[in-house]
Amino acid sequence: MTNVVLLHGFPLSSAMWRQQADALAAAGHAVLLTDLPGFGTTSVLDAPPAMSAMADWVSAQMELLGMDSAVVVGLSMGGYVAMELLRRNPAMVSALVLCDTKASADGPEARANRERIAEAVLEAGSTRSLARTMPETLLGEGSRANRPDLIDRVTEWIDSADPRAVAWAQRAMAARHEAFDVLASAQIPTMIIWGSQDVVSVRADQEAMLEAAPHARFEVVESAGHLSSVEQPDRVSTLLLEFVGSL
Ligand code: MLT
Numbered sequence: 001m002t003n004v005v006l007l008h009g010f011p012l013s014s015a016m017w018r019q020q021a022d023a024l025a026a027a028g029h030a031v032l033l034t035d036l037p038g039f040g041t042t043s044v045l046d047a048p049p050a051m052s053a054m055a056d057w058v059s060a061q062m063e064l065l066g067m068d069s070a071v072v073v074g075l076s077m078g079g080y081v082a083m084e085l086l087r088r089n090p091a092m093v094s095a096l097v098l099c100d101t102k103a104s105a106d107g108p109e110a111r112a113n114r115e116r117i118a119e120a121v122l123e124a125g126s127t128r129s130l131a132r133t134m135p136e137t138l139l140g141e142g143s144r145a146n147r148p149d150l151i152d153r154v155t156e157w158i159d160s161a162d163p164r165a166v167a168w169a170q171r172a173m174a175a176r177h178e179a180f181d182v183l184a185s186a187q188i189p190t191m192i193i194w195g196s197q198d199v200v201s202v203r204a205d206q207e208a209m210l211e212a213a214p215h216a217r218f219e220v221v222e223s224a225g226h227l228s229s230v231e232q233p234d235r236v237s238t239l240l241l242e243f244v245g246s247l
Helices: 014-026 051-064 077-088 108-124 128-138 141-146 148-159 163-174 180-185 203-212 233-245
Strands: 003-007 030-033 070-075 093-099 190-195 217-221
Touching: 003 014, 003 051, 003 077, 014 030, 014 070, 014 233, 051 077, 051 163, 070 077, 070 233, 077 093, 077 163, 077 180, 093 233, 108 128, 108 163, 128 148, 141 148, 180 203, 190 203, 190 233, 217 233
Parallel strands: 003 030, 003 070, 070 093, 093 190, 190 217
Antiparallel strands: none
């Protein structure tokens, strides 16, 4: 049995990992499927926005469950948290799976855009504007054309996000450090998963991470965009089961 922690993307919740969590648990693994602070059922952190605060919160959840270490799996924002956890608490990360994410930090334009979004959702007191536009970017072209159910599901997830959590997370992501140094120094089993239609974390982002961690296994999920675990759940479950089983 292996401990596995699943960290979701922005501005979603642990629901995006449901199928993988069930598959891992059915195979006998101990799964920590958690909503990151402010999302799903958890409260916004009473701390200045920073990835380090989210990473510390995750390590506290692991400690509560008696998990000294785990395979930490993060999609996009979840990947940023996973890499920050690895920076702060390397002994807690026995292996790493990075899905549709990147190790670079934001440039000034991306930072300014995040601040604009943070202010807009706080002022509106709602995430409706994001729910209208984001699914288009998050889902791959195949999902957008053929899976109205997925568009509806992702729209609903975003619509139900707490604007305070969205603003907090945007500011935390804007302030994040690049993590190539963390990837380069962590000699742990690593797998990088990427949806071939992901336009948010692009192929060049994956290549940059692979350059820092040349020992990493790289898996492309066809017919998926940024939300590979939601768009191709069986394929991503299989990859996780294989990887965790190989450790
Ligand atoms: C995510 O899916 O978590 C976001 O795309 C992360 C980000 O905004 O950088």
